[in-house]
Amino acid sequence: MESGKGAKTRQRILDAARVSVLAKGFSNTTIDEIRAEVGLTKSGFLYHFEDKTSLAKALLNQYVAEDDRIFDEIFDRAAQLNDDPLHAFLIGLKLLAEAMGDLPNAHPGCMVAAVAYHDKQFNHEIRDINRGALLSWRERFLAMLEAAAERYPPKVDVDLQKLADMLSSAMEGGIVLSRAFDTPSHLADQILLYRQFVSAVFLGTRD
Amino acid sequence: MESGKGAKTRQRILDAARVSVLAKGFSNTTIDEIRAEVGLTKSGFLYHFEDKTSLAKALLNQYVAEDDRIFDEIFDRAAQLNDDPLHAFLIGLKLLAEAMGDLPNAHPGCMVAAVAYHDKQFNHEIRDINRGALLSWRERFLAMLEAAAERYPPKVDVDLQKLADMLSSAMEGGIVLSRAFDTPSHLADQILLYRQFVSAVFLGTRD
DNA sequence: AACAAACCGTACTGTTGGTAGGGTTTTTGG
């Protein structure tokens, strides 16, 4: 049971760090800044995280976990709304677009991409978490695509694994656009375009 | 005529900076590191760039310019190979995928995304360059899509501007995947998937 | 030769990440 006071402080550190990192990037977020926000001394901070890399690791892990929860929620609900695997996936994508429309900064992709771009700076452990998250998303989406493909023979010759990766890619790319233009809707737009492609692949473009 | 010795040194600084920034991110690239690579003293470096932000600006500007050149080259050549606007675009996408397949790190998207993620750290000037680049890509791709749409009535109800942005998004997302998995081919794959979507939009999915 | 551009040298400031180690308060289990 990790419900002591320390766990709560640790979480407050992670919350403060998340805000700053998503706003300014990891390197531009200082320990002193986070420590002040939480109301700790430097020693207090270092009691919870031995160094900044350790903080990055915890931050990324938490993000990935939260992400899995969100995906579970959305696609489970979509599956409830429609028994057909393809249409459940399409409904899930619409729900996903809605969910991401307001808060692109809250999406884990931000954190994953932020880490992917920092690259060499981080140790192997963190890079593995990153890669692992992308791989788990691939498996998740691929399973749904394969289920859809069984009932609907694809009308476009695509590699389903790449098509699965395309959703991750669309989210990462959509986040870049959203941040550059400072308009969150771009992320939702890209997810919906992906949805149209999936629809075209399995259902064709017939009116 | 900017062909003096200073301009050459300046370029050597930019070249060295590019390598480090793409490998480790901007914040993790030190002036001292670049200076040593070029064989300068710190004073010598600061003679060419008054501070690190000025270097970032020059780096981004050069990247965007180089990018425009590459796009010009590829899509001009594609237009030569086929008079039809749609097929010229599709050919261009294939050439683009080939060109990006080997060297995803060389793509400006890396730099643009790196800046987009750093965000607040940079001044408005740099953010504007970034946004301007994405806007110019949008216009470029949109023009080709509109030309295609005139001859081929879209079979999928898509906003052409968003479809234009989707290519930028696919490249940015593809770069994230390529870097995370350390396999350059992901970028090419995502461009080719985008190509298949464009084909489906204008030509349909009929065999 | 004159002048400016392209550097070098040195010394210094402030911020940040991180180390070291002892001290104090708070929480918790027996």
Add this chain to the structure above:
DNA sequence: CCAAAAACCCTACCAACAGTACGGTTTGTT
């Protein structure tokens, strides 16, 4: 309630880095 462990605080320090300041020297151009 009491002892031990957890959760902090305090002070001092180091090294890396960005940036300032400013005078001096070399190199290229005309």
